[in-house]
Amino acid sequence: MSDAAIFSVTFSLSGRVVSCGADEVVLDAALAAGMKIPFTCREGLCGTCKCKLVSGEVDMKHQGGIRPKEIAAGKFLPCCSKPLSDLVIEK
Amino acid sequence: MMGDVRALPARRKVGYTLEAPFYTDPEILKLDLDLIFGRHWIFVGVEPEIAEPGDCLTVDIGPHAIVVTRDDDMALNAFHNVCRHRGARLIEERHSNVGRVVCPYHQWTYGLDGALLFAGHMPKGFDKSCHGLKTVHVRSLAGLIFVCLADEPPADFAAMEQAMTPYLAPHDIAHCKVAHSEDIIEPGNWKLTMENNRECYHCSGAHPELTKSIFAEGFGFKPVGAAAEASAARFHALVDTLHGEWENIGVASREIDHLADCVTGYRTERLPLEDAGESETLDTRVACRKLLGGLTQKRLGALSFWTQPNSWHHFMSDHIVTFAVFPITAETALLRTTWLVHQDAVEGIDYEKDNLIAVWHATNAQDSSLVGKASDGVRTSGYQPGPYSPDTEGLVEKFCVWYVDRLKAGLAA
Known part of the structure; x- marks a missing residue:
């Protein structure tokens, strides 16, 4: 059993708020809560799940599905990102 | 008739403009796209159009749809702009910047070097290495980008x-x-x-x-x-x-x-x-x-x-x-x-x-x-x-x- 921290993830457009453990990727937490986020590869390759991270920090382990300039513009891939704080996502 | 058209080059009169079918006949156009545009070095653009890693340039030449990419090592690559899955066109825009080349249809995902990296829901034994994007030869001449669709491009480019x-x-x-x-x-x-x-x-x-x-x-x-x-x-x-x-x-x-x-x-x-x-x-x-x-x-x-x-x-x-x-x-x-x-x-x-x-x-x-x-x-x-x-x-x-x-x-x- 993990006793990792639990963070809240707020989806700003839908108004949904879900919980996400520090050892859980954001996509899984969102899907488990019934959110519909487009995704395909689940390993940071295809970029299908790309979202805007309005606030908060994540630990993202992508495999090229997002470019540095997109990250600099506030985008991230929920499929390969674990929360480091409470998050607000534009979705 | 195709036979007639193929006889026209041999009877071209030196020093004169070409016969009318060279300028009007769709069968001649097919020959041009196959034997001229399909087999020679074709100028398609300039390096500043794809200056950054992930930059893509598309160009369509008759039935040939091509994408030229700049990869993370700054090398140029060129491919047929068509997915190896169901044949969808991969990149629509003339200029774009991508992390990977992702098919908009079923998200088959290719590297900027054309390798197939991800194809969801394919059976065990599916060989990704056999389904990379079809390559097109590409060369930069001091910043002018040329592509060649032939298997063996003309060697005198060098x-x-x-x-x-x-x-x-x-x-x-x-x-x-x-x-x-x-x-x-x-x-x-x-x-x-x-x-x-x-x-x-x-x-x-x-x-x-x-x-x-x-x-x-x-x-x-x-x-x-x-x-x-x-x-x-x-x-x-x-x-x-x-x-x-x-x-x-x-x-x-x-x-x-x-x-x-x-x-x-x-x-x-x-x-x-x-x-x-x-x-x-x-x-x-x-x-x-x-x-x-x-x-x-x-x-x-x-x-x-x-x-x-x-x-x-x-x-x-x-x-x-x-x-x-x-x-x-x-x-x-x-x-x-x-x-x-x-x-x-x-x-x-x-x-x-x-x-x-x-x-x-x-x-x-x-x-x-x-x-x-x-x-x-x-x-x-x-x-x-x-x-x-x-x-x-x-x-x-x-x-x-x-x-x-x-x-x-x-x-x-």
Whole structure:
């Protein structure tokens, strides 16, 4: 059993708020809560799940599905990102 | 009939315009797309269009849809722009920047090197390594991007690259930016556009803006009459003097002509310009204050570079204009013109776009109109091949010789 921290993830457009453990990727937490986020590869390759991270920090382990300039513009891939704080996502 | 069309190249009359089907017949267009555009080095764009990792440039040439990518190691790659799954077009936009090349249909995901990295829901044993994007050969000639769809591209590209690099390098294309780009649908077969480019017989009558700066003599035009001959003598003396001066400062200038005797046909020469002699502008002065590369001399005339089958280029001290022609139908073609300035040049401070593009924007429109008139005539019952002027249309003849030779070689293979 993990006793990792639990963070809240707020989806700003839908108004949904879900919980996400520090050892859980954001996509899984969102899907488990019934959110519909487009995704395909689940390993940071295809970029299908790309979202805007309005606030908060994540630990993202992508495999090229997002470019540095997109990250600099506030985008991230929920499929390969674990929360480091409470998050607000534009979705 | 296909059989008839394939017999036409062998009976082409030397020194005469091509027979009408070369400009009108969809079966000839198919031959052109297969044997000419499918088997030779085709100019498609410039490196500043794909300067950053992840940048993509798409180009369609008849049935060939191509994407050129810049990968994370800054290498250029080129592929057929079609998914190996269900055949969907991968990238729609002419210019884009991507992390991976992802098919919009089922998200098959390819690296910028074309390798298939991810394909969801495929069975165990599915071999991704057999489903990478189909590669297209790509080469950069000092920043000019050429692709070749053939399995075995013409090997003499290397000779052209070696010969041309000293001419192009001073203009440092890689550190330019695109200041403007213009697409025109030419109302005629692609060869009418190319043939029009290869002579300046028509310049004095058609191009008041262009002839402010260029000498028609530089494009194979040999005038007749005492006054015109004096002008030609003045021009050739100027060429000799300036070629010496320019080559002394490391700017290659003298003519090289392989338009008709190489598979990868090309020609180049740095030509003087009129009056101030600086640039192809309305006042013959530079349009951009920031000169290209490490150039310090404004008055470098204009380097012309022609490639078979589909491009020509003008390189000046301050800007570059490139032209690419792509067939669309038997009787239409795309002319893509791109103006480049130093990447640090600022519009409104170092250059005014209207002034930069004025000459070739006007000249393109005039040429397009002439191509339309030629197209309107060659499709009529009264057309029969007419004679080229040996004095002024020698380079058009070389285009036709190259084209017919390459068709014959392709048909014989």
